[in-house]
Amino acid sequence: MNRSELERVARAMVVKGRGILAADESSSTIKKRFDGIKLESTEEHRRTYREMLFTAAGAQEWISGVILYDETIRQKTRDGTPFPAYLAQHDMIPGIKVDTGAKPLAAFAGETITEGLDGLRERLLEYHKLGARFAKWRAVIDIAESIPTRFAIAANAHALARYAALCQETQIVPIVEPEVLMDGGHSIERCEEVTDQVLREVFYQLQLHGIYLEGMVLKPNMVISGKKLRTAPVPNRSQRQQCAASSATYRRRCPGSPFSRAGSRRRRRRCTCR
Numbered sequence: 001m002n003r004s005e006l007e008r009v010a011r012a013m014v015v016k017g018r019g020i021l022a023a024d025e026s027s028s029t030i031k032k033r034f035d036g037i038k039l040e041s042t043e044e045h046r047r048t049y050r051e052m053l054f055t056a057a058g059a060q061e062w063i064s065g066v067i068l069y070d071e072t073i074r075q076k077t078r079d080g081t082p083f084p085a086y087l088a089q090h091d092m093i094p095g096i097k098v099d100t101g102a103k104p105l106a107a108f109a110g111e112t113i114t115e116g117l118d119g120l121r122e123r124l125l126e127y128h129k130l131g132a133r134f135a136k137w138r139a140v141i142d143i144a145e146s147i148p149t150r151f152a153i154a155a156n157a158h159a160l161a162r163y164a165a166l167c168q169e170t171q172i173v174p175i176v177e178p179e180v181l182m183d184g185g186h187s188i189e190r191c192e193e194v195t196d197q198v199l200r201e202v203f204y205q206l207q208l209h210g211i212y213l214e215g216m217v218l219k220p221n222m223v224i225s226g227k228k229l230r231t232a233p234v235p236n237r238s239q240r241q242q243c244a245a246s247s248a249t250y251r252r253r254c255p256g257s258p259f260s261r262a263g264s265r266r267r268r269r270r271c272t273c274r
Contacts, residue, residue, distance in 0.1 A: 014256025
């Protein structure tokens with residue numbers, strides 16, 4: 001493991017003023033988008049769409065890295081340049097989504113476990129050869145009356161740490177994404193409680209697995225009340241509680257912690273903790 005190179009890439013990913021573009025939609029997901037504009041979801045149409053994003057004028061000024069899908073990392077621009085090579089040439093770091101999605105967790109109704117560890121070492125080696133320098137794995141934690149359970153949190157944290165270890169072994173920076181969902185009717189206090197539990201377990205597992213924290217990027221959820229909660233939270237309260245939840249667990253050795261801009265209006269405030 002080349003720690004200095006992992007840290008260099010991780011810091012470049014979260015440089016101030018730039019963000020990471022998620023272009024890792026699966027074929028089924030992007031088909032839904034194309035259906036909305038009555039466009040057939042062919043391989044060429046998907047390639048053209050991605051090329052339009054990557055080659056937009058000034059893209060490199062605002063984008064530090066791009067998360068690709070398995071199909072996309074193998075595609076090329078019209079002039080024959082592989083997408084990863086084009087991105088690297090324009091100071092945008094190529095990345096790859098490697099998990100295979102959240103599946104029902106056996107014996108734990110309503111909870112999920114993110115899969116994709118089988119064969120991951122070999123896939124990462126191939127992705128590195130194709131140009132990927134960081135990867136993404138998303139664990140999903142839902143909040144309801146009797147969940148999440150300690151086991152579900154521990155199982156997902158363990159999978160995140162195993163993924164991170166395999167990434168760093170193959171000289172790829174892992175984005176560690178434990179996401180507590182904003183669905184449901186939970187309060188912001190309940191979200192803060194669960195987020196704190198999740199982050200503590202994630203960092204415990206990362207430590208057990210010997211992860212070099214300076215060579216990874218943490219991508220946590222925003223601390224926010226559930227979509228179905230009728231009482232709206234006090235303005236700016238979510239930011240204050242996010243800082244409290246993160247600082248209690250976040251070891252400050254990670255180069256940065258980007259948040260998603262997707263979601264409700266309350267989640268559209270771009271925030272990167274450094």
